[in-house]
Amino acid sequence: MDHALVSRMRELLPEMLADIEELVVCESPSADLAAVAASADVVSRVGEKRLGVAPERIVVAGRTHLRWAFGDGPSTVLVLGHHDTVWPLGSLATHPFTVVDGVMRGPGCFDMKAGVVMAMHAIAALPDRSGVTLLVTGDEEIGSPTSRDLIEEEARGRAAALVLEASADGGALKTERKGVSLYQVKVKGRAAHAGLEPERGVNATVELAHQVLAANGLADPALGTTVTPTVMSSGTTGNTVPAAGEFSVDVRAALVDEQLRVDAALHALAPVLPEAELEVVGVPNRPPLMASASSALFDHAAEVAAGLGLPPLTRVAVGGGSDGNFTAGVGTPTLDGLGAVGGGAHAAHEHVLVAELPGRAALVSALVAQLLDGGRSNSTNSPASDGAGRP
Known part of the structure; x- marks a missing residue:
């Protein structure tokens, strides 16, 4: 009743x-x-x-x-x-x-x-x-x-x-x-003409590709930790070596230690391409x-x-x-x-x-x-x- x-x-x-x-x-x-x-x-x-x-x-x-x-x-x-x-x-x-x-x-x-x-x-x-x-x-x-x-x-x-x-x-x-952590990974390269002299550029898209794979590799499915690259942008025109780009990272972790591990690893990312510059912005948002x-x-x-x-x-x-x-x-x-x-x-x-x-x-x-x-x-x-x- x-x-x-x-x-x-x-x-x-x-x-x-x-x-x-x-x-x-x-x-x-x-x-x-x-x-x-x-x-x-x-x-x-x-x-x-x-x-x-x-x-x-x-x-x-x-x-x-x-x-x-x-x-x-x-x-x-x-x-x-x-x-x-x-x-x-x-x-x-x-x-x-x-x-x-x-x-x-x-x-x-x-x-x-x-x-x-x-x-x-x-x-x-x-x-x-x-x-x-x-x-x-x-x-x-x-x-x-x-x-x-x-x-x-x-x-x-x-x-x-x-x-x-x-x-x-x-x-x-x-x-x-x-727990939820949100990040922006920002890359600064150098523009150049993609057909005339691409070697003079520092390709932000290529650098982003390296960093996307590095971030993605921080996940630990066994512990329930997901590290998901999401929105990405780079470049200005189809015939220009991209001078800048960025992508977002969504991190979910069931354990505080995992949340802190991924935070430290993301902030420790380093550029792969010579002369590329890298900045990681973000912190754990919710425990x-x-x-x-x-x-x-x-x-x-x-x-x-x-x-x-x-x-x-x-x-x-x-x-x-x-x-x-x-x-x-x-x-x-x-x-x-x-x-x-x-x-x-x-x-x-x-x-x-x-x-x-x-x-x-x-x-x-x-x-x-x-x-x-x-x-x-x-x-x-x-x-x-x-x-x-x-x-």
Whole structure:
């Protein structure tokens, strides 16, 4: 039998869908500061409607983040999400917001505007919100350059960080994430006419080829370490020895030692061609989220889910990074992937399974309540079904 909280969230499903639509139809590509600011306005308005108070607006380098902190004492639980997306302005024209046959579609609905709305409704259902902080950032999709310090500050010393990123396949929670490092390898050569005197040039494309192979060779599949050269550019015209070029490198590592090994090796790369110059720019962006950071929280969440009458929770390790890597990196127990169930993040088939929204929101609400209570109560004493605590 469904727990009363799940039933209450089902009653609130039309409100959730309306809130998600409001967020999705305000496009918010990470690189567009004006779009992110406009999206923050919408998130703020929806959050104030559901939580009864306006958030604190934190603008860093022109980028807007939002924080709701409840209670006068220190925060115990950090609930974390982001409102920026990878979708460029105009995507709604080709990928409009729709809900058809129980499937929601629209740019950013799965990653992760549905999760932001779920977090709001989950917190609104709490009988006592004291000790909860909801942080919604605006630059996660580009590596959180302006929000990392804020996230780490909010997470440090907390009992738990709950990340409302979209779930893995089948609704699995993400209990391990690889660390992420991003680099640019830049080569400077010397231009020359490719037909008249190519020997006078220093060919940046050839140097890049050597460096691509060197970087690619740093991977260690046995340890789960991937080193992937990605975007590359070089040269100006088809009859000129290229004078400059560069390529990007995406590194994923399950172990901190591996992340540091690859970082040192990339920065130690040296030119192969005489007179070529080489520069490597980049550092580890996100530390690994290790299983040890999430195992106890997952077990607790599984008990809560059972108490709510929800299907058994599953877990998975993934290669993608999130802001949960930062919270785990400062030593805070972290559970990720608590958001929407669906699929197709960053892709044309991005979608959310509408029927799963109430149960996931109820799970988050009950889990937060348990964590605030120090684990002394059981899930049957979770937030009341009458909407207590809602504005």
